[in-house]
Amino acid sequence: MSSVLRLCIVHHHQPLRIMGTRMLTSERVGFAPIRSHELKDPVPPALLSFKDPRAFQSKSWWELIRALGVFRLCSYPVLVNNCGKLMSFTRAVLGKRVFAMVLRPFVYAQFVAGETESEIAVSMEKMNSQGLHPMLAVPIEEDLGESSGEKKYDDNLAAMLECVHMSHSNAWSKDPMMQLKITALVSPELCVKLTSLLKKQHYDLDLLVRALDREAVTFPGLSETENTHFLLGLNRLNQIGEASVNKVRVLVDAEYTYMNPALSLVTMAMMKKFNRDSAWIWNTYQCYLKESRDLVFDAIHLSVDQSFCLGVKLVRGAYMDKEKKLAHKEGREDPIHQSWEHTNNSYNGCLEVILNLISQQPDRYKIIVATHNEESVRKAVTWMTELGIARDGGSVCFGQLLGMCDHVSLTLAQQGFSVYKSVPYGSVDDTLPYLVRRAQENRTVLQGIRKERDLLKQELRRRAREKITQAK
Numbered sequence: 001m002s003s004v005l006r007l008c009i010v011h012h013h014q015p016l017r018i019m020g021t022r023m024l025t026s027e028r029v030g031f032a033p034i035r036s037h038e039l040k041d042p043v044p045p046a047l048l049s050f051k052d053p054r055a056f057q058s059k060s061w062w063e064l065i066r067a068l069g070v071f072r073l074c075s076y077p078v079l080v081n082n083c084g085k086l087m088s089f090t091r092a093v094l095g096k097r098v099f100a101m102v103l104r105p106f107v108y109a110q111f112v113a114g115e116t117e118s119e120i121a122v123s124m125e126k127m128n129s130q131g132l133h134p135m136l137a138v139p140i141e142e143d144l145g146e147s148s149g150e151k152k153y154d155d156n157l158a159a160m161l162e163c164v165h166m167s168h169s170n171a172w173s174k175d176p177m178m179q180l181k182i183t184a185l186v187s188p189e190l191c192v193k194l195t196s197l198l199k200k201q202h203y204d205l206d207l208l209v210r211a212l213d214r215e216a217v218t219f220p221g222l223s224e225t226e227n228t229h230f231l232l233g234l235n236r237l238n239q240i241g242e243a244s245v246n247k248v249r250v251l252v253d254a255e256y257t258y259m260n261p262a263l264s265l266v267t268m269a270m271m272k273k274f275n276r277d278s279a280w281i282w283n284t285y286q287c288y289l290k291e292s293r294d295l296v297f298d299a300i301h302l303s304v305d306q307s308f309c310l311g312v313k314l315v316r317g318a319y320m321d322k323e324k325k326l327a328h329k330e331g332r333e334d335p336i337h338q339s340w341e342h343t344n345n346s347y348n349g350c351l352e353v354i355l356n357l358i359s360q361q362p363d364r365y366k367i368i369v370a371t372h373n374e375e376s377v378r379k380a381v382t383w384m385t386e387l388g389i390a391r392d393g394g395s396v397c398f399g400q401l402l403g404m405c406d407h408v409s410l411t412l413a414q415q416g417f418s419v420y421k422s423v424p425y426g427s428v429d430d431t432l433p434y435l436v437r438r439a440q441e442n443r444t445v446l447q448g449i450r451k452e453r454d455l456l457k458q459e460l461r462r463r464a465r466e467k468i469t470q471a472k
């Protein structure tokens, strides 16, 4: 969020008990810190070690073998680090059709739900039967220099509106969520410009809400062309908000620090418009950022100040390497925490604060603990139990990517927690750039997925033994 927005909210005196400090630890914000005491309805500790291969009992033989093969490939850093180049090369050698035929049953089927509505429905029904919820993601990737004309953004809007519709209009879509990338609807260049303007300029949320309501407002600092594009972009976002409110929760992705303040500004305006009674629009907080605690703190204050419900997607962050390189190149301070441990502390600190708020006002605050990290999941489950937060009360849920860390997702779902899988869909060609970026973002997770591989092997052995015993 911009420092301007931050200033404007800090000047207000909030009734919320977290006022009076910028440090986001539970003691300092005035909550009772979560301490060990007798747990209400605790999850058996053995299950929280996520070591039970029976988590995979709903998977077919082929799904187990496929996952094992794909994770084996992902364990080679050279393959993951160069997967973009390797895929382009293979596609050039084999041709588009043969390449798609080769990729479809393996990598594609592991990480993508399908291309046609009927293929997607089959994957989603399977997920539904496993107690998992869908969080559909239209695989659109835009960064600086990749932006396109208004027609392309309108096409992206049509794809997103279709995603809203598909998310809520099927038997498999219970309490659906979807992901939204603002840069698919507003040019990344404009988001960068707005971010730099926000350092010196104040944009009132009401001005943005008026623009969402289709008023032809003028934003200071923007040229006429930029202003027109911003109004069109806000109009597109408004259409997503109107189509999804009361039906689908829309989780706005966090991207790079050189555009995040603009994305947050727009998201907060959408929250102000659409989140009066419940959180339908959510923002993402990347805990690898040194400023992440302040950003979460600011969002809480703004939500109180402007009377909207706050939905938080809590992630560690996906763009670490590029952020570090850019900061180094530009000679500015690295925005990323100095170590993984610092990121973990930041993640757990933010988690604790939001869970505390939820225990007080479950209707106004919601969180998705979007991580593959078992320790963070364990902490969230333990704190929920200690704070008396219902497992499926709708205020706390968990999120992992489709095809990854199913031992965590399935164990949680089997214990009655609300678990979402981020589900990309589309043709092999459309999802390829998405898959390559996700593989690179998650390469540490993919390479460290040894435990899931061991569990998959155990489950295969268990089934083989069962078959042999039955045959005797």
Ligand SMILES: Cc1cc2nc3c(=O)[nH]c(=O)nc-3n(C[C@H](O)[C@H](O)[C@H](O)COP(=O)(O)OP(=O)(O)OC[C@H]3O[C@@H](n4cnc5c(N)ncnc54)[C@H](O)[C@@H]3O)c2cc1C
Pocket (backbone or CB within 6 Å): 252, 253, 254, 255, 284, 286, 288, 315, 316, 317, 318, 319, 320, 336, 337, 338, 339, 340, 341, 343, 370, 371, 372, 373, 399, 400, 401, 421, 422, 441, 442, 444, 445
């Ligand atoms: C449902 C879902 C939605 C997501 N949406 C977004 C999004 O909108 N925006 C986004 O940026 N990401 C998003 N992500 C990706 C996420 O940010 C992580 O990249 C990914 O989940 C890996 O983090 P982890 O907590 O799962 O795993 P872990 O293995 O526990 O953590 C790996 C992460 O820790 C951090 N890290 C690793 N090494 C260091 C270090 N040396 N110093 C500091 N930090 C370090 C990095 O963020 C790295 O990705 C999403 C993930 C999920 C599951």
